[in-house]
Amino acid sequence: MAYKCLHCGAEIKSIDKFVRCPYCGYRIVVKERPQIAKEVKTD
Numbered sequence: 748m749a750y751k752c753l754h755c756g757a758e759i760k761s762i763d764k765f766v767r768c769p770y771c772g773y774r775i776v777v778k779e780r781p782q783i784a785k786e787v788k789t790d
């Protein structure tokens with residue numbers, strides 16, 4: 748599963764419980780979803 752640094756947007760792989768971006772040291776990352784586009788109806 749891939750993660751993404753919220754600060755610099757770098758991709759981070761293989762994560763433990765506490766993650767830190769290896770590039771900027773930011774500690775908040777988000778999960779990147781495998782499926783990108785999802786069709787959603789917004790009527």
Ligand SMILES: [Zn+2]
Nearest residue numbers: 752755768771
């Ligand atoms: Zn970063």
